[in-house]
Amino acid sequence: MRIGVDLDDVIAECAVPYLRRFAEEFHVELPPEPGWHTLDEISEVSQADKDRFRRRTYDGTFFGELEMYADAPAVLERLVAAGHEIYFVTARAERRRVVTETWLRDKGILDHAKAVHLRPQGDFSPTRTLGRYDPTGSARYKVRLAEELELQAFCEDDRLISQELGKRGIRVFLFDHPWNRDVEGPSIERVTGWGDVAQKLGI
Ligand SMILES: [Mg+2]
Incomplete structure (x- = not known):
């Protein structure tokens, strides 16, 4: 096949390591089962900040770790x-x-x-x-x-x-x-x- x-x-x-980094950076608390859906639920961080965080994280060492x-x-x-x-x-x-x-x-x-x-x-x-x-x-x-x-x-x-x-x-x-x-x-x-x-x- x-x-x-x-x-x-x-x-x-x-998703989980990504969310952990995100939570640390923006001082937000994660729910018991964090995942990609959690990002949409976090309203205290602007969409522009979320986009910038993603770009910066992916451009860094994230994928290698x-x-x-x-x-x-x-x-x-x-x-x-x-x-x-x-x-x-x-x-x-x-x-x-x-x-x-x-x-x-x-x-x-x-x-x-x-x-x-x-x-x-x-x-x-x-x-x-x-x-x-x-x-x-x-x-x-x-x-x-x-x-x-x-x-x-x-x-x-x-x-x-x-x-x-x-x-x-x-x-x-x-x-x-x-x-x-x-x-x-x-x-x-x-x-x-x-x-x-x-x-x-x-x-
Ligand atoms: Mg996938």
């Missing part, structure tokens, strides 16, 4: 050994390729993938707000790539991306997070981690 694998909050824990989910490397290795093809597909911008590939190499999982795809600069809308997450554009990008690469399954956590991939009949392993609890669909299978993916694929 040709499997697309997202990075942030699928391979690496991303993320922790990988402990069971990810072993399962990826077993998937490859069982004949599956892995494609890392992230909506991170193409200019993050060096930090992204260096991190994947350091964690020992770069070689499990046939390719690493990041979102090309020309793929971003010129009218988008710099520094703000763009779910619609990211979904368009991942769907296009999934079709080009003829992916049959996709490991994802984003709400919109999962739904759009599912609509096209791609089997989605939706990594369970507080921000995607309401997402469901015929092609969408919720998983609590890599152990579940291994079980579902019989490896």
Whole structure:
């Protein structure tokens, strides 16, 4: 099977460390289950400050310091050994390729993938707000790539991306997070981690 694998909050824990930094910087308290949805709920920080924080954080050492989910490397290795093809597909911008590939190499999982795809600069809308997450554009990008690469399954956590991939009949392993609890669909299978993916694929 040709499997697309997202990075942030699928391979690496991303939202929680991001929110922790955010809370520290702006002296706000986080709810018990912080996640990407929390950002919208924090009204005491302006959208402009949120955008600036995101840009600054992503331009810094953040991506290079993320922790990988402990069971990810072993399962990826077993998937490859069982004949599956892995494609890392992230909506991170193409200019993050060096930090992204260096991190994947350091964690020992770069070689499990046939390719690493990041979102090309020309793929971003010129009218988008710099520094703000763009779910619609990211979904368009991942769907296009999934079709080009003829992916049959996709490991994802984003709400919109999962739904759009599912609509096209791609089997989605939706990594369970507080921000995607309401997402469901015929092609969408919720998983609590890599152990579940291994079980579902019989490896
Ligand atoms: Mg993600």
